[in-house]
Amino acid sequence: MNVQDRRRILGPASAKPLVFANSNEKQSLSALNNDELNFQNGIISNSNGSSIVENNKMSLLTLVYGPRSTRDVSFQPNCKINIIIKSEKFETKNLKELSQFLISVLQCCVCLENYPKSGIDIFINFNIEDEDELVEYIPALVSGCIIALIDANIEITDIIGAITLNHTAVCLGQNGDQLLGLWKDPYKFNNNESGDYDDSIPLSEIIKSCQEKIIVSKQQLIRFISNM
Amino acid sequence: MSELNFELPSRVIPGQLLCPLYVPTEPKVTKYIAGPGTKVVHYDLNNIDVITSTRIGNVQVVEKDLPNNEENEKTTNNDMMLIEISVINKTTSNDSGISNTLSKSNRDKLLPKEGDIVLCRVVRISLQRANVEIIGFQNEPIPIDGGVGTNGHGVIGVNGGSGGATFSMSQSSSDLGETFRGIIRSQDVRATERDRVKMIECFKPGDIVKAQILSLGDGVNYYLTTARNDLGVIFAKSNNGAGNLMYAMDWQTMVSPVTGVIEKRKCAKPF
Amino acid sequence: MSNDLEKTIDIHPVSFTPEVLARISPELSLQKHLSLGFRPSLKGFEEFREIQLNEDFLSRYGKEHKDNNIIGSNVLKCGDTFVVTTITGGIIEDSVVYKNMENELIGVDDIKSTDLSNYTSIYPVVEVERGRAGACTDEEMALSQRLYDYVLYSKILPKEALKVQPGIRITDNNNGNAKVIYPDSSDNSTLPDNVFQISKKWSYLLYAKIKVFSRTGPVFDLCWNSLMYALQSVQLPRAFVDERATDLKMTIRTKGRNATIRETYEILSDPCQQYSLRLHSENIAYASNYGIINLDPEAKITEENSDEDIDMDAIESVLLADLDTEAEENSVNSTISVISNSEGGLKHVSIFGGDAKITPEMLKKLLKLSQKRACYLEDEIK
Numbered sequence: 001m002n003v004q005d006r007r008r009i010l011g012p013a014s015a016k017p018l019v020f021a022n023s024n025e026k027q028s029l030s031a032l033n034n035d036e037l038n039f040q041n042g043i044i045s046n047s048n049g050s051s052i053v054e055n056n057k058m059s060l061l062t063l064v065y066g067p068r069s070t071r072d073v074s075f076q077p078n079c080k081i082n083i084i085i086k087s088e089k090f091e092t093k094n095l096k097e098l099s100q101f102l103i104s105v106l107q108c109c110v111c112l113e114n115y116p117k118s119g120i121d122i123f124i125n126f127n128i129e130d131e132d133e134l135v136e137y138i139p140a141l142v143s144g145c146i147i148a149l150i151d152a153n154i155e156i157t158d159i160i161g162a163i164t165l166n167h168t169a170v171c172l173g174q175n176g177d178q179l180l181g182l183w184k185d186p187y188k189f190n191n192n193e194s195g196d197y198d199d200s201i202p203l204s205e206i207i208k209s210c211q212e213k214i215i216v217s218k219q220q221l222i223r224f225i226s227n228m
Numbered sequence: 229m230s231e232l233n234f235e236l237p238s239r240v241i242p243g244q245l246l247c248p249l250y251v252p253t254e255p256k257v258t259k260y261i262a263g264p265g266t267k268v269v270h271y272d273l274n275n276i277d278v279i280t281s282t283r284i285g286n287v288q289v290v291e292k293d294l295p296n297n298e299e300n301e302k303t304t305n306n307d308m309m310l311i312e313i314s315v316i317n318k319t320t321s322n323d324s325g326i327s328n329t330l331s332k333s334n335r336d337k338l339l340p341k342e343g344d345i346v347l348c349r350v351v352r353i354s355l356q357r358a359n360v361e362i363i364g365f366q367n368e369p370i371p372i373d374g375g376v377g378t379n380g381h382g383v384i385g386v387n388g389g390s391g392g393a394t395f396s397m398s399q400s401s402s403d404l405g406e407t408f409r410g411i412i413r414s415q416d417v418r419a420t421e422r423d424r425v426k427m428i429e430c431f432k433p434g435d436i437v438k439a440q441i442l443s444l445g446d447g448v449n450y451y452l453t454t455a456r457n458d459l460g461v462i463f464a465k466s467n468n469g470a471g472n473l474m475y476a477m478d479w480q481t482m483v484s485p486v487t488g489v490i491e492k493r494k495c496a497k498p499f
Numbered sequence: 500m501s502n503d504l505e506k507t508i509d510i511h512p513v514s515f516t517p518e519v520l521a522r523i524s525p526e527l528s529l530q531k532h533l534s535l536g537f538r539p540s541l542k543g544f545e546e547f548r549e550i551q552l553n554e555d556f557l558s559r560y561g562k563e564h565k566d567n568n569i570i571g572s573n574v575l576k577c578g579d580t581f582v583v584t585t586i587t588g589g590i591i592e593d594s595v596v597y598k599n600m601e602n603e604l605i606g607v608d609d610i611k612s613t614d615l616s617n618y619t620s621i622y623p624v625v626e627v628e629r630g631r632a633g634a635c636t637d638e639e640m641a642l643s644q645r646l647y648d649y650v651l652y653s654k655i656l657p658k659e660a661l662k663v664q665p666g667i668r669i670t671d672n673n674n675g676n677a678k679v680i681y682p683d684s685s686d687n688s689t690l691p692d693n694v695f696q697i698s699k700k701w702s703y704l705l706y707a708k709i710k711v712f713s714r715t716g717p718v719f720d721l722c723w724n725s726l727m728y729a730l731q732s733v734q735l736p737r738a739f740v741d742e743r744a745t746d747l748k749m750t751i752r753t754k755g756r757n758a759t760i761r762e763t764y765e766i767l768s769d770p771c772q773q774y775s776l777r778l779h780s781e782n783i784a785y786a787s788n789y790g791i792i793n794l795d796p797e798a799k800i801t802e803e804n805s806d807e808d809i810d811m812d813a814i815e816s817v818l819l820a821d822l823d824t825e826a827e828e829n830s831v832n833s834t835i836s837v838i839s840n841s842e843g844g845l846k847h848v849s850i851f852g853g854d855a856k857i858t859p860e861m862l863k864k865l866l867k868l869s870q871k872r873a874c875y876l877e878d879e880i881k
Contacts, residue, residue, distance in 0.1 A: 007635050009643050011622035015591040015704050018568055018736065020559075021767045044713040045579040047630055048338075061712065065630035067338055069408045072447045084632050088708075109243070111267055111282055115339055117447055118408075121630055125710070127583060128557065130565055150242055153317070153338060155282035157267050159243040177273040225241045228284060347523060364522050436523045463523055472797060473527070486797060 037140055039224045041151045047123075049152025053144040058137060059128035062144035064152040067118035079115035081106055083145075087126040090134055094186065098134060098141075099124075105162075105171045105181045106145055111155040120154060135185045138162045138169035143221055150225060159225065161218045163210040166201055175218070176211040236289065236313070240281040246313055249277050256309045261292065263314030285315040340365070340408065340441050340450060345459075348410055348452065350435045356414050358431045361407040362450065366438065409449050412439060416453035417494055429480075430454075430494035434469035435461045438496050460496035525826035530798035533817060539826050540578075545864075547787070547821040547872055548578040550724075552879050555732040557585055560773060571733030571776075575725040578823060579713045582721045584729040586621070589704040590663060590738065590766055619658050620651035621730070623707040625722055627714050642722055646707075649723070649838060653782050653846045655730070656705070660777040663701035665766060666739035679739045679769060701766060703735055716823035719836060720786035727783055728880055733776040736768040784840040785876040786847075789865045790819045790831035791855040816856040820868055833857060839869040841877045 037055050044050035049064035067079050083099040083106075102122075110120070122145060131137060142162040149156055160180060162171040171181035182203075236246060246266060251258040262268050265283045270276075281287070292310040340346050340362060348360035414425045431437065438459050439452040454460045457479070464474050464482055466489040474482035476495035483490045521528040521539060532539045542548070555561045557572035571586035625642040626635070650656060666681035707726055711718050794815045822831060833853030838846040843866070850857075 007640055008624050009622050009647050010624070011589065011704050011706060012591055015589040016766075018570070018588040018590060018703075018738075018768045019766075020566075020568065020736065020770045021739075022770070043581075044628075045715055046628075046713050050713075063628065063630065063712075070447070074447045075444070076447060116444060118339060123628065123630060125628070125712075127710075130567065150284060153283065155265065155267070156242045157269050157280050157282055159241070174271060174273070177271075222241060225284070226239075347519065349523075364519055 037143060037220070039143065039147055039221070041147050041228055047152075049148045049150070049154070051144045051147035051151060053140045053147070054128065055140070057128070057130040058126070058140060060137065060140050060144050061125040061127055062141075062148040063123040063125075064145075064148040064154065065121040065123070066152075067115040067120050067154070070117065070119040072117070076117045078112040079110075079117075080119045081110060081112075081122065082119060083122045083124065085124045085126070085141075087129060089126065089129045094134055097186075098138075098183070101181060101183055102141060102145065105142065105160065106149075108173055108178075108180050109146075109156045109158040109160050110149065111157060114155055120149075120152075122148065133167065133185055135164055135167055135169045135183055138171070138183055139164055139217065142171060146221070147225065147228075150228065159218060159221060161214045161221065163213045163217065165206050165210055165213070168203070168206050170207055170210040172211060172214050176214045179207065182207075236287050239286055240315055241284050242282050244281045246279045246281055246287065249279065253309070256307050258309045258311055261310060261312045263288075263290070263312040265315030265317075266313055279313060281315045283315050283317065285317045288314050288316050290314070342441050342443060344441045346410075346439060346441060346452070347462075348437050348439055350431045350433050350437060351409075353427050353431060353433060355427060358412045358427055358437075359449075360410045360412060360437060360439070360452065362410055363407060363436075410439070410441075410452045411445065411449045412437070412452045412454060416442065416451070416455055419455040422455075429492040431461065432464065432468055432491075432493070434465065435493065436463035438462050454494060454496075457497045461493040462496045464491070464493055466491055521826055526795075526830040527798065529792075529826040529830045530795040533792070533794060534798050538819065538824075540824050542821075542823075544817055545820045545868060547875075548823065550876070550879060551576040552728060554728070554880070557583075558732065558734075560732075560734040570735065570773075571729050571731075573725050573729035573732060575721060575728065577721050579715050580718065580721060581712050582718070582725040583710045583712070584722075584725040585708050586729050586733055587706045587708070588735065588768075589706060590701050591704055593700040593702055615652070615654070617658055618651060618654045619656050619661065620647050621656065621705040621707050621726070623647055623650075623709055623722075623726065625709045625711065627711040627718065629714060642709075642719055645719060646709075646722060646726060649847050650726070653784065653838070655778050655782045657777070657779060658702065661703040661705070661735075663703060663738050663766070665701065666737060666769070668739050668741045668767075670742065679737075679772075681737060681739070681772075701738070705730075705733065715825070716828050717788055717834070720788045720821075723786040723838065724876055727785060730776070730778060731780075731783070731880065734773040735776055736770070737772040737774070738766050738768050740766050781840075782846070784838045784844065784846040785873040786836065786838045787820070787869045787872040788822055789835040789837070789868070790822045790827060791816050791833040791835070791853070791857050791861060792819065792831045793855045814856050816858075816861075818861045818865060820865070820872075831855075835862075835865060837865065837869040839866070839873050841870065841874040843867075843870040 037053055040052040042050060043052060044061075044063055047063040047065050051062045053060045053062070070076065070080065081103050083102050085095040085099050085102075087095055106122075124141060124144065126137075129137075139162045142160060146156065146159055158173045160171060160173040161176075162169050162181075164170075167184060169181075169183040170179070171183075172178060173180045237244065240246065247260050249260055249268065251260070260279055262279045265281060265285060266279050267282050268277050269280050271278055290312045292312050345366040346362050347364045347366065348362045350358050350360050352359040412431070414427055415422045417425045417427070417430050437454060438461075439454050440456065440459060442451040442453050445451040460479070461476075461482070465471055466474050466482075466484045466487065471489060472484040472486045474484045474489070474491065474493075476493075476497075477483050477490075479495050479497065480492055481490055482493045482495060515523065517528065520531075529539055533544075537543060553574035553576075555572050557565075557567075557574070558569040559565050559567055560570065561572065568587050569585045570588050573582075573584045575582045575584070623643045623646040625639045625646070627639055627642075664682060666679045668677050668679045670677045707729065709722050709726065711722065794817060819827065819831065822828060822834065831853070832851070833855035834851045836847070836849045838848075840846065845866070
């Protein structure tokens with residue numbers, strides 16, 4: 001590293017991080033897999049709204065700040081949504097792209113016109129990230145944002161949801177009738193090393209089965225929100 | 229017409245459908261208007277407009293008068309009933325004994341709107357206007373901002389990293405979080421003798437002022453007014469904030485009971 | 500004039516709800532609370548917040564087996580605030596060749612030596628989540644620096660404990676099976692002695708990432724305590740080099756026609772074998788913080804409506820333990836930070852004078868309190 005970060009104490013530049021040799025215990029990991037998501041809200045007292053969404057392989061903490069004033073000089077009739085995702089594991093460029101994707105999805109349901117000249121900042125922290133693919137986090141990310149937004153008393157018109165199937169995340173609104181977004185991890189298009197990616201399934205099929213699945217997962221979310 | 233005898237839900241969550249815009253009831257057709265906490269959404273699948281809830285709360289319906297009789301006669305022949313439907317946040321009376329000071333429920337308001345009474349702190353005075361930052365609504369617990377202590381200072385001053393501020397973060401030097409800012413122009417300070425207002429005799433930096441929102445203003449500032457008896461300085465310290473707490477004697481003088489210092493302010497009538 | 504003054508007494512004072520007053524004037528709100536005998540957070544003056552610990556479930560050696568690079572962790576919850584500390588490791592080639600002879604001569608006692616150069620520190624990066632993006636704040640930088648310094652000067656982390664004793668991975672030529680052999684393992688007698696004669700020395704480095712969520716007050720003591728807990732959970736993996744790499748030579752720099760050739764090794768960590776980090780546990784201490792504030796005689800006037808003369812000159816001050824909430828943080832200028840162990844041994848004390856009247860009794864008291872607090876914190880981990 002040529003440019004030393006002088007704000008942080010990073011230690012000697014010549015050090016190498018620990019590299020673990022390949023372990024043969026990977027199988028036992030996936031056996032533990034439990035997809036059921038658990039939700040929690042309102043744990044953070046210095047943000048307007050917050051949520052924790054976790055299962056065995058991930059724990060995401062979502063914080064909603066605002067609506068608060070922006071630095072825009074001109075009058076903005078609608079509010080802006082910003083999302084920052086913080087992760088140790090994934091590359092920043094992928095996270096930036098993912099946050100743009102999430103912004104576009106959330107813009108479909110947040111009542112932007114209720115909050116003129118302000119911004120809603122959403123910070124998402126990946127606290128446990130044992131899942132290897134970004135696409136697997138999207139259902140939890142979307143649920144986390146929705147819960148945190150409701151926790152912050154920000155008005156939304158729809159409880160949207162996402163389902164990941166065959167390495168494709170599908171975001172759906174209006175009980176699955178409205179397609180809001182589609183995400184595939186960039187490298188997945190060219191690279192099929194793991195072999196579990198079946199590219200023979202047409203996209204329409206995937207969307208269809210996601211529409212069926214979303215009803216179940218949304219019911220779980222609604223049950224939680226009703227008790228908030 | 230299956231929706232003919234539909235029932236409104238009592239407790240709703242965001243995204244829950246409440247009712248279509250028009251319901252063909254007897255003897256009049258009912259038209260619903262989306263009030264606070266609701267929004268009209270178009271459903272593509274059925275191609276209809278419906279009102280959906282946008283927050284957690286209880287549904288409230290209020291019958292409204294038809295706005296303009298003459299026009300309505302022409303179009304709908306008085307066969308319409310207007311009902312405003314809104315969702316009111318649950319109240320926090322019986323949660324768990326001691327109410328949490330940071331309790332997040334019961335905060336319908338997140339942003340100031342025109343006509344709202346707000347509390348603000350004076351940050352800058354010029355001949356023409358006073359710049360303020362809005363720190364709260366009149367009777368409501370801490371609103372607006374995303375944070376207690378988001379910008380707190382301890383042993384070390386913390387105003388964020390230098391230069392790193394992207395986002396909706398203000399540059400305000402305040403020790404509160406990201407506040408909304410406002411302006412009280414000299415002609416909005418009081419209702420009488422508006423041309424003779426001397427800003428320095430009305431406000432001092434650090435004063436807490438009760439003011440009303442005139443307009444949303446520009447991108448940065450709300451425009452505020454104190455031209456009413458009950459509006460003005462409610463909390464001030466003498467000697468530009470270094471001295472003791474002062475109390476209002478009349479609408480333009482404040483006195484510190486400890487030191488006897490008298491200073492000029494545009495005071496709010498305290499009762 | 501006196502008429503005027505009487506009139507002012509008639510005027511109703513403006514009243515605010517406690518939340519609004521705390522927002523408008525944190526200082527007055529604090530003083531009002533103090534005059535009633537408790538703090539805005541409803542704690543007593545010398546009351547600490549309780550803590551909750553989640554011991555090491557984030558690391559690869561934690562309760563749930565994970566495949567990550569974290570070798571120690573801790574989640575500490577204190578009031579509303581919680582601190583997540585994760586410790587990762589690195590390996591560095593020792594540039595200064597150890598004076599092997601010397602070390603061996605002095606032997607084990609060398610570790611106990613009080614010489615600071617025998618100790619090292621952890622490289623901490625603190626992040627306080629407050630809804631901001633961009634560069635780290637002054638507070639974060641100061642916290643990281645303090646943590647680094649105090650770990651070093653507390654002499655918790657001996658360099659000796661971080662030395663790597665690399666094993667060697669030997670690939671059997673017959674069946675291609677790889678096997679890792681360590682110098683201290685029992686079956687190394689079959690190997691020639693010179694296998695472990697690697698001319699390079701390595702040391703582990705420890706990095707801590709400390710994330711603070713829901714900050715409500717000063718957080719140094721929380722970060723420190725969480726770091727202490729996390730350090731005690733650290734397991735260092737055994738490391739090995741591949742047999743084939745032991746005599747690999749590599750050009751690392753070319754300048755014109757001159758090339759510098761150096762031996763390099765790829766050093767790998769064993770995913771299955773690890774051992775606990777040997778800290779100097781008698782040097783582990785826990786932090787607590789205190790504030791001293793002068794009571795504002797004015798805040799009492801309205802409270803008691805007393806006729807008695809209030810002596811404005813007699814300044815009274817109170818000691819507050821475990822500062823929390825915005826009001827206390829902003830209004831209390833005299834702060835004291837203590838790192839103490841359960842026997843009352845002090846590792847660090849810093850006193851910021853501020854404007855309050857600090858009496859020797861208070862200092863005695865707070866030292867006693869820190870010892871008690873350290874006892875409590877020490878018991879939590881057992």
